[in-house]
Amino acid sequence: MTADGADETGGDTGEEDAQDFYGRWARLYDLLARKTPGITTLRTRAAAACRLEPGDTVVEMGCGTGANLPYLRERVGPEGTVVGVDFTRPVLERARELTAEYDNVHVVRGDATAPPVADADAVLATFVAGMLADPADAVDDWCDLVGAGGHVVLVNAARSRKWYGPPVNAVFRAVVVLSTPPTTKLRYETSPHDRLDERIDAAHGRLRDRSAAIAHESHALGVVRLTGGRVR
Numbered sequence: 001m002t003a004d005g006a007d008e009t010g011g012d013t014g015e016e017d018a019q020d021f022y023g024r025w026a027r028l029y030d031l032l033a034r035k036t037p038g039i040t041t042l043r044t045r046a047a048a049a050c051r052l053e054p055g056d057t058v059v060e061m062g063c064g065t066g067a068n069l070p071y072l073r074e075r076v077g078p079e080g081t082v083v084g085v086d087f088t089r090p091v092l093e094r095a096r097e098l099t100a101e102y103d104n105v106h107v108v109r110g111d112a113t114a115p116p117v118a119d120a121d122a123v124l125a126t127f128v129a130g131m132l133a134d135p136a137d138a139v140d141d142w143c144d145l146v147g148a149g150g151h152v153v154l155v156n157a158a159r160s161r162k163w164y165g166p167p168v169n170a171v172f173r174a175v176v177v178l179s180t181p182p183t184t185k186l187r188y189e190t191s192p193h194d195r196l197d198e199r200i201d202a203a204h205g206r207l208r209d210r211s212a213a214i215a216h217e218s219h220a221l222g223v224v225r226l227t228g229g230r231v232r
C-alpha cells in the first residue's frame, strides 16, 4: 500500500505534525484506505483476527477515517460496541459520516497511548504503531485494557523479509520517505524507514511476549505484517 501503511511515520514526527498531515489529507487518505488493491481482504483478516463474538466490545486505536469500523461492526453485531479512537479531528469527522448508520459505533477523539476506554474484549491498531514514540509501551497498555483472554491485533507495513525483499523494499523505502509527515525538525536526521522498522518490530515483539497464543500473517509481498495475540 502507499499512504496507508507507509505514512506511519518512522521519523521524529511530533503529534501536531501528524495531526496536521492527516487533517489536511483526510479525503485522499480515506480513498486510499478503502480502495487500495487488496485492502478489503486485509481489513477483513484484521477484523477476523480480533476473534470477536456477537455482543463484544472492540476498540480501534488510531481509527483514521474509519475504514475498519464496518468490518468490526459486522463481527460484534447490533448488540456489540465498536469504539474508534483518533486524535485528528478531520479524519474523525469522516469516520463519523461513514458510520452514521450504526448506533453502536462510536468515534471519539483521544490519544491511543492513553485511551479513553476502560474495558474491551479486543483492540485493533492498523498502521498506527509506527507513529508512536514508544510502541511497545502502548501495546502493553492495550494488553492491560483487554486483560487475560482478550485479543490485540496489530497490522503494520515494514520492510519485507521475503527472499524477493530487496526490490520490494527499495520501493517501500521511497514510499516511506515521500509520505512521512514533514516535521518541524530536520526531516532526515534518522532514516524514516529504519525508525519505522524498529517501531514495528518493538510493537509486534511486545505483543508476542504478552500473548498466550499468537497468529501471524504477511500480505502485500511481505510488506504488511498482521500479528494477533490472545493475551495471557
Ligand SMILES: C[S@@+](CC[C@H](N)C(=O)[O-])C[C@H]1O[C@@H](n2cnc3c(N)ncnc32)[C@H](O)[C@@H]1O
Pocket (backbone or CB within 6 Å): 003, 004, 005, 007, 008, 018, 019, 022, 033, 061, 062, 063, 064, 065, 066, 067, 068, 085, 086, 087, 088, 091, 110, 111, 112, 113, 125, 126, 127, 128, 131, 132
Ligand atoms: C496511517 S493512519 C491509519 C488509520 C486507520 N487505522 C487505517 O487503517 O486506515 C494513522 C492514524 O493514526 C492516528 N494516530 C497516530 N497517533 C495517534 C495517537 N497517539 N492517538 C490517536 N490517534 C493517533 C492518526 O491521526 C491517523 O489517523
